[in-house]
Amino acid sequence: MFGDYEAQRHWMELTIHLPTRQWYTYDLQYWGLDYPPLTAYASWLCGIVGSWIDPSWVALDDSRGVETPGSKVFMRSSVLALDTLIYVPALFMFTRVWQGTRSSRTQNLALLLLLFQPALTIIDFGHFQYNSVMLGFTLFSMNFFAIGQELVGAVFFVLSLGFKQMALYYAPAIGTYLLAKCLYLGPTEGTKLFIRLGIVTSASFVILFLPWLPPFAPLRAILNPITRIFPFNRGLFEDKVANFWCATNVVLKWRLWATQSVLVKLSTALTALGFLPAVATLLFSGYRLRVWSTTEAPAESDKKDDDKAPVTPATPAAPTPILPLLPYALLTSSLSFFLFSFQVHEKTILVPLLPMTLLLSGSSPDEQTFELGMLMNNVAMFSMWPLLKRDGQGIQYVALLILWNKLIGYNPFRAARSSYLKLLSLAVYAACFAVHLAELFISPPARLPDIFPVLNVLVSTPVFALVWLWSIKRGVEVSWAIGGLGSRSKAPASSHKRPLPASASSLPLPADRQSEQHWSPDGATALRAGGLRTMSLGYAQARQRKALGRSGSVDIH
């Protein structure tokens, strides 16, 4: 009967009335807590505020199913408040840090694009969840990686994991990035960073789970949250979800062919295979670009101070050249989880959607990234249609999609410049419309009651798979561009460590066309000659600009 709304409300009721140790054990049949502790803590905080306003909203047991107008406003405001506190600042920082080379007007446009992302809006504020908090924490960790604060970034990622286990989809990319960074820094600095990261990460986890650990509880108490957070005893997939298993299930009846345990292993293996390219690219690039190479190390310690400055918390060190790989790695990794892993929900598309939208926000309208980013966003909304329809959010679905596409100035059916991608996306949009129209006017045949959700899956899955493949391809390209593939050239070290970031250089305004030539070595040299010691994604440049007092005044029309 109830859904995520009642679950979240129930957790508030649970956490403010019961001692911590009972949180993961109390009446599990009724929407028992199955998110990590940070969600529980947040619920506790919200619950206290709620009970201050009206205790009956969160009275233990008595408040089950409470949906008074006042309590609804309170619950929805709590989403809005957490979103404003965490996700919005994270996005703001993202546009400033990752897109530091762009004019502040373009940065604000990117911020607007990110803020109005329809899929997250409709799930968080319509369906009711707190995904933006988890995504915001991950975004913060990306931002701190970009300014060379790996330790702070790692803590934020732990917070993200501690809020919602779905952040695990990012874990391979984040973990590998940090490992690659250690490799890049070399045996001494790298090992130091590695040990620090290990300590900080484990300490953060321990603090998060402290109430279930000795001396506050017997050791086996930790099993309660763990078993709740990772349910291994459910099926391969439940509802219709646009991933590999559900899509191929149309022809291959997986559950008849293999037992549960085989399927689990298979899906794990496929998932790992899916994110392997991202992992490999990152590690390889980190190793290739290492600053501890014997021939150059002494010289560099004098000249190229920025790149290898020891990571100290006080002064943000320069970012690594492998940073531009991170969004692609996040995309590859999260999409491989979405497509191949076990027990995926349709809402989980929000996780891969974040890195794709970040890339989209840094692209110009005539780029592949833009077309694909818009396609994936629109199709993600489409893939959640069965859920939204159940919620009664049809009108919101239409309105938000139109608003967002209009805001960006994207017309799905305008084929200004025909390319294979444009044709493909046209075909996909046509298919989406056809499915919607058919659903509106034709009632499903009795033999195939699920025909429309299945069609939805069949349209959406290839798009997600395409984005996954594209992200791998782009990862390799970027890695090549920053000099991480192929044989290490004997050119001066500077050519390796002056990467031209993929997203920063792709400004959407015609005035910046010349910077699209970021693959050409000439452009790179020119920029270097111009004294722009570009760190990744122009962070340093932005600082430079600020120092000159010109920040915010660059307005390109």
Add this chain to the structure above:
Amino acid sequence: MTKTDWDILIASTCLKLLLFPAYRSTDFEVHRNWLAITHSLPISKWYYDTTSEWTLDYPPFFAYFEKLLSIPAYFVDPRIVDLNNLNYDSWSVIAYQRTTVIVTELVLGAAVLKFIRGAENPAMQRIISASLFLHPGFLIVDHIHFQYNGFMFGILLWSILMARNDRKLASGFLFAVLLNFKHIYLYLAPAYFIYLLRSYCLSPSYTLLPGRFLSLANVVILTFLASLGPFLLMGQLPQLLSRLFPFTRGLNHAYWAPNVWALVTALDRVLLKVVSRGQLAGIAVNEFGVASTSRGLVGDTVFAVLPTVKPIHTFAITVAFQTIYMGKLWMNTSYKSFVTALTLCGFTSYMFGWHVHEKAILLVLVPLSLLAAEDNEYFRTFEIASVAGIFSLFPLLFTPAETLTKIIYSVLWVIFVLRPIHRQVYQFPRSFPFVVIDVLERLYLACFPLLQIFVTVFPLLTKRTTPVDGTSDHADAADTGVSALKFLPLMVTSVYCAIGLVWAFIRLSVIYLARQD
């Protein structure tokens, strides 16, 4: 239409779509019932039907309009137009009725768009036009509360536009049509009457131009015949008029519309407190008045201390004030003078009328918007009237879910409309008294956020202080205190907005009467 116009149209339409599931007042059922009446009954029974308590009480053109809307409604869902299907609120009827509001509001959109071409300052007029189309008043009253004001103000603006473009016959015709849609626009009729008579029917040397006079008279009479004719033939005119003008209501509406009477009523409450403490012995207290208005119920307002106001008094005061402005309009029939007089006509009725509803403030705000960018004085009047007027509409939506929507939308509107005009026209006051007034006005406007905080937080605080245990039935002793406190935010809102609106009224009157242009 430029690209920006399309963007505004699409974005606002999407926003209105998102408001489909929002709170609906009983007006929603009123209009549904009228759809059912006009669809399922012959025209002779329209003004007699009492199946629902929400009987048809708008003029015939609106009934015809509902009849027109009921035809597609039948195909959308036949149960919408079923007379006995009271309080029908399925998704189909909500979507259908809300859609009709959005679609008919395009009349307003078209009218304000037409205003841009040929305006003295097209850039400013563009902002004003957009501000009218996106007015929070329409969002609150039409798209949430549910009415068709956007459509009807579209006709009014169209009529004003015709006056601007010197097509006065068309202007008069459109106003006659409008009167037959909703008779509340009678408030504005004096200004139209004087304006058309003086500038259209009379020559500058006060000689009657018979051709013009007859054509105008014919147009108006024919319009009224088209509207009232069928009912005249059936001999139902008295019944129709009794529906349109029920004289059985009190001085104030449930929530005091922020006009002069709200201030007078508040003064009476204060005096009552003083008198009952015995500080002013010798003043008779009307016992009926003691219990009268503190509860905020619909009914006759009887003052406890002050002399009681009767409908005839309010009528006399209204006419007296309007006569002054009409005198000025008679002397100066320029377009600007006409719009100002029109605004003042509506403003007077709002200030002194009997049983004024807070929604009637739109009658002031819409024509006043057209004058917003004239100069600093007009702009400041517009600023105060708009902020106070829009805020006074907030209590219409008392449900918690709409609170954020109405506040955020109105704040955005204020920022995007008032700031650019302010930048364009602001002048620092010339002499010291005007500096003081300027500062006080700014202070008044700056206090609205505080008022909103008070209105939001106050119920929470009083709820905290009352004992929690007796949730179902309070003790009687606490009840009177609590219910009086319950209405305190409403009263404070009403009084605070009334101060601003009365001040805006005085400002506009002075500007209009003192200026020679």
